[in-house]
Amino acid sequence: MALGLGATPALAGGVIAGTLIENTATATYDDGDGPKSVDSNTVTVRVDELLDVTTTSLDAGPIGASPGETVLTFEITNTGNGPEAFELTASPAVAGNDFDTVIESIAIDTNGNGTYDPGVDIILAGPEVTPILAADETVTVFVVVIVPGTATDGEQSEIELTAAAATGSGSPGDLFAGAGVDGADAIVGTTTASATTIGAITVGITTVDLTKSAAIVDPFGGDSAVPGSIVTFTIVADVRGSGSVSDLVVTDVIPDGTTYASGTLALDTASLTDAADADAGTASQASGISVDLGNVAGGTNHTVTFNVTID
Numbered sequence: 228m229a230l231g232l233g234a235t236p237a238l239a240g241g242v243i244a245g246t247l248i249e250n251t252a253t254a255t256y257d258d259g260d261g262p263k264s265v266d267s268n269t270v271t272v273r274v275d276e277l278l279d280v281t282t283t284s285l286d287a288g289p290i291g292a293s294p295g296e297t298v299l300t301f302e303i304t305n306t307g308n309g310p311e312a313f314e315l316t317a318s319p320a321v322a323g324n325d326f327d328t329v330i331e332s333i334a335i336d337t338n339g340n341g342t343y344d345p346g347v348d349i350i351l352a353g354p355e356v357t358p359i360l361a362a363d364e365t366v367t368v369f370v371v372v373i374v375p376g377t378a379t380d381g382e383q384s385e386i387e388l389t390a391a392a393a394t395g396s397g398s399p400g401d402l403f404a405g406a407g408v409d410g411a412d413a414i415v416g417t418t419t420a421s422a423t424t425i426g427a428i429t430v431g432i433t434t435v436d437l438t439k440s441a442a443i444v445d446p447f448g449g450d451s452a453v454p455g456s457i458v459t460f461t462i463v464a465d466v467r468g469s470g471s472v473s474d475l476v477v478t479d480v481i482p483d484g485t486t487y488a489s490g491t492l493a494l495d496t497a498s499l500t501d502a503a504d505a506d507a508g509t510a511s512q513a514s515g516i517s518v519d520l521g522n523v524a525g526g527t528n529h530t531v532t533f534n535v536t537i538d
């Protein structure tokens with residue numbers, strides 16, 4: 228870190244706007260009557276405001292999304308040397324997109340926790356302008372988009388966020404007379420006082436297919452359904468797609484005319500107890516069977532089996 232000069236902090240954007248840089252020259256001489264010195268007048272230079280900004284996506288990569296609302300996270304940094312607000316523009320139309328989202332809103336991370344909290348983090352009204360950021364200050368911004376119901380599994384879409392200095396942007400060196408700190412000028416810096424970055428989403432639509440089959444063993448060693456036959460029901464939950472599902476629970480009733488065979492409930496061939504306990508399953512004549520599979524990733528399946536006896 229560079230050491231500050233006097234009371235003026237060193238900033239990424241240089242000496243802070245409005246700083247008065249004063250300089251007085253001195254000459255010393257000897258006129259034959261001893262040493263003398265004389266000062267020049269003092270020249271004062273007030274530092275103008277440089278307008279600069281950077282934007283960054285804070286998402287680690289394309290974020291997983293399903294049709295409906297999705298939130299992208301960005302960071303805006305005032306890399307200028309004075310206080311400045313930035314007008315934000317989000318565009319859903321980026322070349323190469325498989326589909327375009329609909330921009331719903333832009334919000335500021337009001338409580339500073341890095342997560343979009345609906346009802347807490349303030350949604351900006353148009354034109355969407357950040358609060359004034361001090362030089363070097365950053366703010367986290369959320370772009371809330373709607374993924375259309377027509378999007379299909381695996382499709383990608385990018386969203387472009389632009390932040391432009393509210394005072395103005397343009398070519399480096401462009402000057403906004405009197406628009407800087409304390410009436411000094413504001414001058415567009417090397418970033419053009421405008422920065423654009425891209426956030427991306429990948430659609431993960433996950434479906435669950437449930438297939439049930441029955442295998443019968445009769446008391447005579449055959450496969451007839453007669454009183455006393457044992458019926459093994461097999462239920463396969465097949466989770467398909469690139470995402471995952473949560474709270475997946477498989478349930479079934481014990482059919483009329485049959486009796487549940489205690490202790491036969493199993494998940495992926497591992498036995499589950501009938502009681503409601505630490506394992507994933509419960510089973511009883513009255514309530515049927517229930518197996519809690521929890522979060523299941525696409526591309527995997529689970530098999531639940533149980534036996535009943537035909538009355």
Ligand SMILES: [Ca+2]
Nearest residue numbers: 340342344348
């Ligand atoms: Ca928040």
Ligand SMILES: [Ca+2]
Nearest residue numbers: 500502504508
């Ligand atoms: Ca159990």
